[in-house]
Amino acid sequence: MSETIAASDQYVQSLARGLSVIRAFDAENVQMTLSDVSRRTGLTRATARRFLLTLVELGYVRTDGRNFELTALVLQLGYSYLSGQTLPQLAQPLLEDLSREIHESTSASILDGNEIVYVARIHTRRLMTVGIAVGTRFPAYATSMGRVLLAGLPPERLDAYLAEVELRPLTERTLTTEAALRAEVQRVREQGWAVVDQELERGLRSVAVPIFSPAGEVAAALNTSMQATLGLDGPTLEEAAASVLPHLQEASRKITQALAARS
Structure with a gap:
């Protein structure tokens, strides 16, 4: 088996998609609707919705029922890097x-x-x-x-x-x-x-x-x-x-x- 195939076998698509949802938020897109997130990530609305609701459950995203935005908990994702x-x-x-x-x-x-x-x-x-x-x-x-x-x-x-x-x-x-x-x-x-x-x-x-x-x-x-x-x-x-x-x-x-x- 080649190294390229082995590397792709290790690829976790759901993790990559979840991170793409987090990265979709930025200074110009602090709050977004489900449609906004779907458009910026290229995910279907159904897929984007599952990831957003999962992130809400984990505390990384909050929602008022229509709009979504990141919470301060996402800072922990970068803390290990910065502290080192x-x-x-x-x-x-x-x-x-x-x-x-x-x-x-x-x-x-x-x-x-x-x-x-x-x-x-x-x-x-x-x-x-x-x-x-x-x-x-x-x-x-x-x-x-x-x-x-x-x-x-x-x-x-x-x-x-x-x-x-x-x-x-x-x-x-x-x-x-x-x-x-x-x-x-x-x-x-x-x-x-x-x-x-x-x-x-x-x-x-x-x-x-x-x-x-x-x-x-x-x-x-x-x-x-x-x-x-x-x-x-x-x-x-x-x-x-x-x-x-x-x-x-x-x-x-x-x-x-x-x-x-x-x-």
Whole structure:
């Protein structure tokens, strides 16, 4: 028997389908009807209903009879992973110091597939319509941390990412062509930091820098977000980035050193 056949024999389709139902919920789909879940997962309504009701029984999903949403219990699914990582533990106190210095929210994230995942977060004020917490995911192409992480990929992995990602316009400013995104990633790689102006959400600017592993590879990204001030009185994008960039770079240096010492 070949290894491929043996591997498929081990595949538990019901588990895969149940996980697909959980993953169907995201920042843009916090609450969904049975029809919504069926459409997003590709499951029939009857199959989606069985999985949703099973998750309700297990406590991972709640329902009012029509709409379904995840409960906080799903956080336990990722707790074992996060608790085994040194990065969130080392970054959290340094993010706190950084937030006090610049008076803005700060975050650290890693790349997971085509998205960034927040692994540490200090919240000072809410700038986005969607709340951000550890575990929140966003498309990498439209975020400052995502572009830093993409800039750290080897060429073949970046090519694979660009070949499969769907570049959807999240705002009128979002880069939605492969050529434009590739050029921006190259610019980020050369200058060592990224700034995104209202591409993920209108009114939101963010600046990010890389965090390096002991081997010198980009292991994570660190960022801060700020309000995009409209009118003539507010700072320009360049001025806003320049005001926080040295603080971000210093915090990144400290986290990188801590990772090296821990290893």
